[in-house]
Amino acid sequence: MTPWRWAANLKWLFTELEFEARFDAAAAAGFTGVEFPSPYGHTAAALRKRLCDAGLTQVLINTPMGEPGTPTRSGLACVPGLRSEFRAGVERGLEYATGLGCGLLHVVGGxxxxxxxxxxxxxxxxxxxxxxxxxxxxTGIRIVLEAQNKRDCPGFVLESQEQAAAVAEAAGDEEVGLLLDFYHLQIDEGDLVNTYRRVQDRVRHLQLADSPGRHEPGTGEIGWHAVLRAVADSGYRGWIGCEYAPVGETAAGLGWMRRVEEVTV
Structure with a gap:
C-alpha cells in the first residue's frame, strides 16, 4: 500500500484544455486533488462547484502576486512598504481557501x-x-512557505529549505509549515534525500518536477526511487503536487505514476 496522494497542478497540467475543463480531465486521469496558484479570477463559489462536480479536493492556493514583470511578480511578503497590500492579500487568500475547503495557503515570499x-x-x-x-x-488553514530556486527566480528572499523551515518554526507551531518542491531543491541545493530528512518534520506539502527541464519524473536527473523512498520512510501522508510541464499531452505522460508505485511504506 503506497502513501501517495497526487494533486494535479492545473496551471501546469492539462493545458491543452481550457481551465474550466481541467477539473474533469484531472478526475478522469485518476487525480483526487488539485492545486493552482491563483483562483482569484473566478468566484470561490464557481470553483467550489467545479471541484464538487468532479469529486476533487482543493489542496493548495497561493496568496495574490503581482503581474509578470512587476517587482511583486513572485510575492509581496518581503517587500518593505507594502504591509497593507500584503495583509489584504493574506485576507483574500484565507477567504478563498475557506470557500474552497482548501487546507493550505502558500504565502509567497517575493x-x-x-x-x-x-x-x-x-x-x-x-x-x-x-x-x-x-x-x-x-481558521483550520495552514500557512506554508516555499524556497524557490535562484535560476528561475533570481533574488528570491528565501535562500534554502532550512532557512524556510526556521522561519516556519519561529512563526508558529501548527499554523506554519514548509512547502518543499524537489525541483527547486535540486537546482539550488541538491542532496535531496538528506535535505528532505533534515526538514521533514516541518514539511506540510510536497511538489515535484524533474530537473533540468521541469518535466514529468523520469525525464531528467533526479533519482525518484530514492527520493520517494525517503518520503515514504518519513511517514509523510500529505499531498504531492504535480507541478511540471508535460513533454506531450498530460494524460499520455502519467505512466511515471505507475512506475513509482513500487515505492511502498
Missing part, C-alpha cells in the same frame, strides 16, 4: 527589491509571516 538590503527584506518577510500565522490561527 524577490528582494532593487536598492533594498537582503537583511531588511528578510526582516520584513519574517514579520509578515508572523502576522499571517496569527491571522490564520483558528
Amino acid at each position: 524577490i528582494v527589491p532593487a536598492g533594498v538590503s537582503r537583511d531588511r527584506a528578510f526582516a520584513r518577510y519574517v514579520a509578515n509571516i508572523a502576522w499571517a500565522a496569527e491571522r490564520a490561527r483558528g
Whole structure:
C-alpha cells in the first residue's frame, strides 16, 4: 500500500484544455486533488462547484502576486512598504481557501527589491509571516512557505529549505509549515534525500518536477526511487503536487505514476 496522494497542478497540467475543463480531465486521469496558484479570477463559489462536480479536493492556493514583470511578480511578503497590500492579500487568500475547503495557503515570499538590503527584506518577510500565522490561527488553514530556486527566480528572499523551515518554526507551531518542491531543491541545493530528512518534520506539502527541464519524473536527473523512498520512510501522508510541464499531452505522460508505485511504506 503506497502513501501517495497526487494533486494535479492545473496551471501546469492539462493545458491543452481550457481551465474550466481541467477539473474533469484531472478526475478522469485518476487525480483526487488539485492545486493552482491563483483562483482569484473566478468566484470561490464557481470553483467550489467545479471541484464538487468532479469529486476533487482543493489542496493548495497561493496568496495574490503581482503581474509578470512587476517587482511583486513572485510575492509581496518581503517587500518593505507594502504591509497593507500584503495583509489584504493574506485576507483574500484565507477567504478563498475557506470557500474552497482548501487546507493550505502558500504565502509567497517575493524577490528582494532593487536598492533594498537582503537583511531588511528578510526582516520584513519574517514579520509578515508572523502576522499571517496569527491571522490564520483558528481558521483550520495552514500557512506554508516555499524556497524557490535562484535560476528561475533570481533574488528570491528565501535562500534554502532550512532557512524556510526556521522561519516556519519561529512563526508558529501548527499554523506554519514548509512547502518543499524537489525541483527547486535540486537546482539550488541538491542532496535531496538528506535535505528532505533534515526538514521533514516541518514539511506540510510536497511538489515535484524533474530537473533540468521541469518535466514529468523520469525525464531528467533526479533519482525518484530514492527520493520517494525517503518520503515514504518519513511517514509523510500529505499531498504531492504535480507541478511540471508535460513533454506531450498530460494524460499520455502519467505512466511515471505507475512506475513509482513500487515505492511502498
